[in-house]
Each structure stands twice: as structure tokens, then as C-alpha cells.
Amino acid sequence: MLDDTNLAETTVANDDIKIAARDVSVYYGDNQAIKGVDVDIADRTVTAFIGPSGCGKSTFLRCFNRMNDTIDICRVTGDIRLDGEDINAKSVDPVQLRAKVGMVFQKPNPFPKSIYDNVAYGPRIHGLAKSKADLDDIVEKSLRRGAIWDEVKDRLHAPGTGLSGGQQQRLCIARAVATEPEVLLMDEPCSALDPIATAQVEELIDELRQTYSVVIVTHSMQQAARVSQKTAFFHLGNLVEFGETTQIFTNPKDKLTESYITGRIG
């Protein structure tokens, strides 16, 4: 199964739990999209959520930074803790949560501003830079981490929307890391990219693992196998199986998981 990918590299480096989700359910109106899911996201690890379309993996991901709050009819129940703190508590401001839990979206969505301003926006609104030089440093560091510095260093004031799709997505990653989050959520970050850009982003994700806890939603099982150490398989709003990526792809315990990764359902 999936012999072409290098599974040996993807060992879990860390067992500290960053996010603990217990009995999480999400409702869209009367329709239950997530049905009582328990997941532990480890620190400095890439966790992949896989599953067929409409299984709720993106919805679940958006619980971690409370992006579901922006949808009127959406209701989240259950308990999600970031470093032991309840993120849905009344005292938690979603704005502060999102500064700690960054997000990269499916479609590259740079602001229609310059590359510099795209990256500098987060630090600016969170007051991370004391001076212009500070801000310049943060922008450079973030663009380097987004593996796009060399391509854009000469045109920082060109519009971010003028970049190619892959560059835009890496710019969005740079923008997300500029606020120095602790967790990075990625919602199908490569689905709009070609294979070369995908490879670049995947390489980047692997580097980001040194610093952050990364959660990635993906349609591509190969991608999950390539970049993640842990994999969760969702089906119809249920978490079917959660474990080390190696184990999920080589020795799935659940019949459903096996049929999905071998391509019989999905």
C-alpha cells in the first residue's frame, strides 16, 4: 500500500498534547456535521485529516480557531482545549485565539495589497513590532519561513495578487506564521496548486513542523502519507480511525479505513 511514498521518515517526534478535543459535535442548523469526535493533536507534529468530501474534516479543523463562529447557523458543542485551556470559554476572545492558531485556506487568498503589507498585517494589528526595522525583520523572517523570500525579496512592494498560485499560497503561509502562532491549520492548502508548487509547500510543511503543531486537511492520501506523522480518518462526521500515519496506511484497524485508502470508497 502506497509503496511510492517514504513512510519511514514520518515518525512521531513528540508526544506533548497541544490540542485536546473531547466529544466535539458541530451542527449546521439541525444537521449534525461532526458527531462526538475525540482527537489529540500533538505538539510539533503534522496531523493529517483525511476522508471523502463532505465528511466534516474541514468543519472540524475550523473548530480549532473558532472560524465556525463566523457562520450564523453553525453550533459547536464539546470541549476543545489548547494547552489545557478551553478555547470555547466565554472569557476567550476568538481574536486572541486566532493569533495563536493560524490558518491557511484552500484557495490562496492574499490581500489585494503589497507582498510586504500582506505579511506585515498580522504583526501590525497584534502590535508585535516595536519599530519599522522590527517589522522589516518579521516580514523577512516570515517570508523566509514561507520559503518564498528569494523569489519576492526584490519586489516586496509589488501586489501579492500578482504572484503565481503556488507563490500566493506560500505567501499566505508566510502571512500565517508572521503572527507567531503555536498551531497552524491548513485546509487543503495544495488543492489549487500544480505538482511542483505542491512539492514546495509540502517541503515547507515539513520544516514548519520544527516549530509548530500543524494540522492539515487533505484530499490526497499520498500527501497525508508524505507530510504527516499522525492521521485521522473521517467518514460521515465520525472519526473512524486515528493513529500514526505509518500504521493507518500500512495496517489500518478499521475496515472502512482500509477500503478508503485502497480506493474502494470515497
Added chain:
Amino acid sequence: MSDASMNTTPSKAKTSLADLSDRTRRRNAAEKRFQAYGIGAIAISLFFLIVLVFSIVRSGLPAFTQTVLDVEFVLTEEQFNDAEKQLFKTKAYSGYFNDALTAQFTEAGVSVPFDAKSIERIAGKVGGTIREFYRENPDQLGQPTSFQLAASSRVDAYINGRFTRDTFTESRFLMAADLDLVDAMKTSGIIKNVFNWNFITGADSGVDNPGGAGIGASVVGSFFMMLVVLFLSLPIGVAASIYLEEFAPKNRFTDLIEVNISNLAAVPSIVFGILGLAVFIQFMHLPQSAPLVGGLVLTLMTLPTIIISTRASLQSVPPSIRDAALGIGASKMQAVFHHVLPLAMPGILTGTIIGLAQALGETAPLLLIGMVGFVARGYPEGFVNGFVEPNSAMPAQIYTWAARADASFYDKAWGGIIILLIFLLTMNIIAIILRRRFERRW
């Protein structure tokens, strides 16, 4: 044809790519026809536009010129003192004027009999004008001074060809003999057409003096009204739309508000006029005929337009931009003000300019709150108190002129329309420039 028969058909006859099938030909013909309709529609609208512009300009241009009697005149100090001693002072000045006129006729080699009465019929009471001038500028005594005295509206009409000798009816305002004098004055260069600055800068005149009527005061009135409308309806409208679009919960109540806003946009403007009269003037006791009240009424009228177009342009901003901002920890307000609003700005400006243009051309509500007619008191000193001083507005002024009996006011009405259109164009150009500034590529 059944499947079986299709299968048994040996093979399709080979056709060349160059041969157009009937279906293709019909399709192409339909496309050609559609394009022709489109070009026809544009041609028709262009034709009407040209006719409109042409007729406005042709009818409106006479308003910008004025028929004057240009008389070179010297009054010595002696004559001045002499005239001031007399009982009928202005009559004395008229006498001096007639002497000067005779001299100019002789110089031009024209001889035509005239008396003080005919001069009065042609140019009004000239003596008074001259006396006024020298009493205010005594240093001009003894110096040659050129007087430009406005001709009466009937002379103006005759010079502009609105009637000829054949269609002329004699009256106590102008007699047939006076026409000879007018012709003589024209050939000797005493009567001429000059640019009528008073029309652009002046205020409205009485019904018997079309020559002195100007649209300036009502331009100022319209300007102040537009300021009120802009500074009230833009912030209120944009704030209301942002709240409704981005923050308000979606429930019955907000649905009701939405429906009502859409309905308000279709309410006839005269209804807003009655409302303004009842609320702003009768209840709140704001000054009548003031641009402030006019602006308030027009703000009510403009708000729905601005709210609807602002909401549409907020909706058209891709949600991915909102997500992006929220995703890096911007608050909802930051996301809206830093990212959504700038992108919606071109649409908001378009809506605003449409609303303002509507408001600028609105007459009916202004009639009800009294912003019409001969009300420009203290003009031009009244400028500083422009918001509460009684004034008129351009469309109301045009309406007033068009309703007056003297045909010369008809020219003024057309001229007023030209000024109104220039005002509108200026507004639109400013809006376009602002839009260009705000427009961003994706």
C-alpha cells in the same frame, strides 16, 4: 430513427469543413442579427442624446448672452452738481445720456429721431443707473466712462430673433418706431451682445426683469444641499449597510428592515417633501427654504439608494478575504474596515454618485419646503450662513423660470439646465477620479 437503424447506416457522408451546414448558417445569422439589434439600439440612443444635447445648447445659449446698450459717456463735475440741484434729478441724467447718444449716432453717420420715452422703453430708466454710478464713484467725473445698460427683454427678444417686424404687436412696452431706433443702434454698434456673467453669478430677479435673472444663488443653494446630503447620507448609509451586512443577526426583524429599505427606494420624492415639511419645518421648526432642510429631505431620499448599492458591493467582496483577515486574528471590525470596505469602495462611490445625482435633479420635495422662487436675500453676503439662509436650488429655479410668462425666462430655463448638467458632470468626474484611486486589481 431507432438505434438499430442508426447502427445499420453504413457511414456518414464526408463533408468538407468549408461547407457550412444549415444549422451553423442559421446560428451565424442569428448572431449577426443580434449584433445588428445591438448596434441599432446604440445608434438610436446616440441619436436621441445628440438631439437632446443640441437642443439644450441651442436653446440655452441665449441665456448666457445679454443685449446691452454700450454708450461712451463723459459727465463733468459741473453737470453733476447741476443735475443734483434739480428737482427731477434722474431726468437730468437721462438728458445727458440722450445727448451722448445723439453724439454717437452722428459719429456713426446715422440719423434717427428718438425721445426720452423711447429710450426708456428700450433700456429702462437709464438716468437712475447713471446717477447711482456717479454718486458711488465721484472720481469718475470728467473721465470718459463706458456704460453697458441692459436692454429690455422685448428688445433682447427682437435682437435674438424671437420675433420679427411682421410678427410684432405694438404695445406700450415697445412701439414700432422703437424698432427703427433699435436697428439704428445695432448698425452703429451701440446695441451689442455681451457675455452675461450675471446669469452665472447672480440671483433670481423679479418676473418683469428676465435680463437680470441669474442662477448663481441657486447653484450655491444646490451646492450646500449636496454637502448636507453627502455628509449625512454617505456615513449613515455606509454604516447602516455595514451593520446590516456584516454584524446584524439574520432574523425576522432585520428581514423587515431590509424589505422596508428596498421599498423606500421606490417611494415618490414628493412624499419625502411632505414628510420634510411636516417633520423638519412644522415640528422641528428648522428655517424654511433653507438648504439645510432641503439637504435633510434629499438625504432621506438618497439613503435607500446608497444602502442598497453599498450592501450589493459589500456582498460582492469575496468571502475568502474576510476569512483571510479573521484567520490571522483580525477582529470583525478590522476585517471589515481594513479589507472589505476598501474593496467595496468603488461600488459604494458609484451608488453614492447615483444617489447624489438623483438628489441634485429633484424638484418636487423642494417645492414643498419652499426652496423655490425669489428668495435669495442678502446674496452674495448670505454665503457664510449658506445652510440656514433661504435659498433656491437649480432644478427648482429652472422650474420657476419655465413657469413664468415672459418668453425670455424660457431661455433662462434652458441655460439653467446647461449649468445643472455642468454641475452634475463635475460631480461625476470627481467620483470617477476617486473610484480610480480606490480600485484595486485582484
